[in-house]
Amino acid sequence: MDNRSLPRWAAIIGLPLFIISTILVASFGQSISTNGTDILTILASTQAAIFAIVFSVVILSIQLSVSGYSPRLVNLFRKNIAYRFTAGLFAVSIGVDVFGLYLFAEQDSFVYETYLCGAGALAASAMVNLYLFVDRILYQSTPEGILNRINDRLSPEWTAQQARRSDEDSIERDPYQLLISVIDSAIEDRDGPTVSQGLDVVSERIRSLLTNTCSDAMGSESAVNASIEDLCTDRLPALLEHTTKNNQEEQSKEVIECLDTIGKSGIDREHELVTGYSSQGLSRPIESLGYSELEDRVRIDIIGTNRELLVEAAEAEYWEAADTGIRLLGWRVAQSITNRSAQYARDTGYTSVQTLSIPKIHSRAVRECSSRTSDENIDWQRGEDGDFNDLFPYENTLRGCYFAMCEITSAAIRNEIKTGASVVDWSHVAAGWRSCLDDLRDSNLESLFQLWLGTVLYIEYLQSETDREVLSGFNRVSIQMGFRSNIGETAVSIQNGVVRPRTQIDYIPGRFNPTEMPLTGFSSQPVSDPDTTFSDWLVLQGGMSGDGEFV
Template sequence: MKVEFKSDIAVVWVIMGIFMILASATIDYKIPEISTDILTTLVAAQTTIFAIVFSVVVVAVQLSTSRYSPRVVGLFKSDKEYKTTIGIFGVSILFSLSTLYVSEIVGKTTLSFLVFGSGWFAGFAFIALYHFVDKILEQTTPEGILDRIEETLEPNDIVKKAEEAADSTKNDPYLVPVSIINSSITDQDTPAVCRGLRIIGSSTENLIKEENITELDNDGQVKNSLEELCANRLPNTIKKAADTGLQQESSSGLSSLEKVGKAAAKENLETTTLYSLQGFGKVISTLEFDKASEEVRGDAIEKSGNVIAEAVENDCFKAAGSGIRVLAIEASNSIETRDSTQNNLFHYSILTMKIIPETFDDLLSKKEDGISEQYIDWTHGLDHSTTDNGQKMSTEIRSLWYCYTSLSQITSAHIRYEEKSDSRQVNWGFVAEGWAKGFRFLTNSDLDLLLQLWLGTILYLDYLRFESVNHVMKNGNIMIRIDPSDELLSSTYDSILSGEIDPQYHIDNLQLGSDHVSDISISTSPRPVTDRDCSFEEYIENKIERDCAEI
């Protein structure tokens, strides 16, 4: 549109300029005698047409704002052609008025030249006005609005608007586009919603890939805009589409979130990658439990796994580990809020059987060899090598710990759901396979104490299954899926009884809190399977006695 506008104006400018020169040099000099009438008519015509046309434009803009969002006005005001057209028309009218003013004091030749110049300016202004109105009317359609959005979401424009948004009177660069998409969801305009979400995803991906933009992980307005987009705006839009029954539109939003997360991971932008995973977590947690929403939830879990895999591949260990934790907490919250009729738990199995174990395996393959576990507290995620009270583990080791705690978190949520709802809808075979995979991966590593904690947790789950009078965890026998050595079992028993590891901790206590990257907060809800005939330690001692008797 811009190229056509400029080329047409240039052609008209040249043609009318040549005509003016030839006409003013050859035409009969009767023009000065009627110059006043010509100029008066020209000014009146320009003023009238200008007023009528802009009144129509104002009405069109008002209709757009009522349909989409009041913030759409900003798109029209920021259009450079809007200011250019007003400027051209103003100059044209001013030139005609000036000519009329000096018509009594200039010579005939000069007056003829000025009259033709006024006509030339008027023609030029009308052509400019035509193109402007045509563009404005096109922008009142969904396609035109989206074209305009695409123009305003160039990387440099996003950065500029994000920095301007530090002033509360300015809008965040993503505020208007998301508002328009939400309005299109209300209208159930599938093509507009899907295209708008694709534009946001592609534009943000281009922003991340820009070579001159290297500070996205540092504090600043661009970072704040990306956080708001990934952690709030897109998840809210995806949920709105799902609540409206627009599954395709929800999938488009998830694809945009995935695109942003993977692009950030490839550029090693840990914080931005984590923002996208927080967005996925919010979708998983807040969606309803109808059939369409369950499908969207499954899609969100699948796509979040792709982002985590990309993060591990590009050594974004903090984002991968913290992201796993985010997903586990939000998935657990979603499971906890269900009642007995909302029993479609299949999609959470993607986390327990696939995403968490595979991420755990990838992280194990990336860790350095020969890491000493002497001062590591795997139960609480602390490293006591430098301080008495302990400090956080290194990023790589902590990401492994997050995988363990996340699998424990979701498993605990499943147990609590079965107890609360008295429903046996959990596929414990999937959960058991996730624990078995992790155990097999650990047996090939040098993390002996973590292996003991992992096996100890499997033993604790076996104990809960044994103690449950309501047959919780039916078909969830993990021990039959693994083959620990006698030596490993013996060392694990010793570590449990001595208190060196506590496999009960993350099953009995749920992780809560909205700030998923900070330290854990623990729930005060009762531990699962509260009615127990013996303690876990007694159960372990009995197993030791039985093993000794068999020998």
């Protein structure tokens, strides 16, 4: 029953009672006015006592809900229309009783009898209304009732209005804050059904908001956009970390699914920013989670979900979302690899980023750039920070793919040198590099092709300079790929400084946020004391002729 139906029920009950009792008094000549004072006194005292007792129980119920979930639930009940109507109806009913004691004292008339009938009908109506109100409040004190109440309130109009209030006044709460608090408390209590229902509310309400809100109102500077960004990049990832910490794998998957649903809704409703926020939120736990078997299983699920979302974003030509997403995914994976010890040396989806995520996005971006870009004047790997934003979004996505591939590869090399154990399958990683090179060889992006091929050569060089067997399976991958005819020209470009394949590999991985400081880093070659320089190694690879070709 809707709270707004209580006034209707009060009228349905009170009006017929008043009419029936008045007719009975008139028809049978019953004189109740002689006991009117007693009747009104009993009505007033009884209603006051019942009202006080029942509302004490209601307040206790609300207090238990507040202590179990969130203190902010008080406002949810305080602003309840049924609460105000019920309290008002009782106040009016008691007031009518008291007023009648003074107005018609010791009178014997039909008017007084009618008044007594009306007071009795009003009292009966207030009692029934109180019962319905208490029943509703008790239901709303349950997890299901609380979530349904929040769901009813989170209309697109209210959400947008509350987001603006929160943006303008720090005292006002974000529209999703209460909902997330309830879900978080349910996670702590291991209340799986409530967590599932709460996340369904999040997904459904975001989808409704995107469907019913125009693009202008969802601009990058809007309060609604800021609210969704905070939800996707902070609140939901925090829930995911909480569920995993509490060993609630099923609930962790549900949070991942919620973020994925929001991201795909952004694609369906043409809100690219929302898709980007969802991908960013999925990236954060990759680094923040620990390395237990449960956490690694969740990490694999996160990486796979994020990969599919970013590929869909690229297919939809949401290049900014794809660029930001792949850079952050590579950065978070590199952080996770860097912090992984030999005790937990296992591949938990890292390889899939280099074999599935990056190549698929790269392939789509190459197709876009091949028809629209001439890379003669583009520095794909370096330059001043100000130059970063001068590229078109799909060009930035290409550069982002290269940066992400290098950062993950560098982290995996360093971790293997440090621990003696590999966390990636190097033969599969090589297949990822091959796939990207195949795409570039068939395009007109010659300088970018040389950069990728030169980086493969540098990785082979690092493998040759290690004291122990590392990068097993990556050996001579460039020649196996059938690029021998391109190696000589690439080597000359490296020697002349036109192509600088060492830059991104030598950067210490996992340090600077690549979306905030994309062209910045501290250099430290993975092999600290090589016997041969990279330049000399290139010459030693079968020898180079005077024309710069391998012989």
